[in-house]
Amino acid sequence: MDGSRTVFWRCLFTAGHDSAVLAPAVMGWHLTGMTVFRGDDGPVAANYTVELDEAWQTKRGSVRGFSNGRRFYHSMERTADGWTLDGEPNGMAELVDLDYGFTPATNLQQLKRAALEVGQRAEFSVVWFDIGKQKLVELPQIYERRDRTHYWYQSPTASYEAMLELDPSGFARVYPQLWEMEGKPSG
Numbered sequence: 001m002d003g004s005r006t007v008f009w010r011c012l013f014t015a016g017h018d019s020a021v022l023a024p025a026v027m028g029w030h031l032t033g034m035t036v037f038r039g040d041d042g043p044v045a046a047n048y049t050v051e052l053d054e055a056w057q058t059k060r061g062s063v064r065g066f067s068n069g070r071r072f073y074h075s076m077e078r079t080a081d082g083w084t085l086d087g088e089p090n091g092m093a094e095l096v097d098l099d100y101g102f103t104p105a106t107n108l109q110q111l112k113r114a115a116l117e118v119g120q121r122a123e124f125s126v127v128w129f130d131i132g133k134q135k136l137v138e139l140p141q142i143y144e145r146r147d148r149t150h151y152w153y154q155s156p157t158a159s160y161e162a163m164l165e166l167d168p169s170g171f172a173r174v175y176p177q178l179w180e181m182e183g184k185p186s187g
Contacts, residue, residue: 101130
């Protein structure tokens with residue numbers, strides 16, 4: 001993929017939207033986005049970033065916004081000793097992907113790196129972070145590529161499984177029951 005790609009999703013489980021842009025960086029890629037949706041306790045808004053190296057491995061990320069009338073800011077970084085959340089060690093040194101639970105944008109890097117052919121399957125864990133949480137969690141994921149645009153996805157510990165439809169950009173076009181892309185990516 002050359003150049004930037006901008007995408008826009010509609011939330012399916014509540015009122016809301018998400019938009020992200022993936023742009024080349026000096027050494028890799030920079031994913032930046034914004035999500036706004038109605039949470040259980042009121043409006044949620046978050047700006048998020050993920051910095052990726054040339055191999056699509058996460059270097060660091062951040063989330064800033066508000067939820068339930070409270071502002072928040074969190075930073076995550078992958079170091080040789082493992083992941084940190086707001087500067088505090090969280091372990092999981094063997095994990096290379098940061099996945100945010102509030103956006104469909106962060107399945108991109110796992111699928112880009114795995115580069116599965118039709119019929120291939122990959123099982124790995126990611127570092128997972130969601131708004132309102134105060135820790136990073138290991139989240140096992142399973143992807144099986146069914147055809148050019150469809151991946152069977154399972155997240156056993158989150159009790160979620162569905163057939164993801166991907167756009168040629170690599171972003172999820174349809175994330176069943178959660179998100180659906182509106183229009184085509186630009187860029």
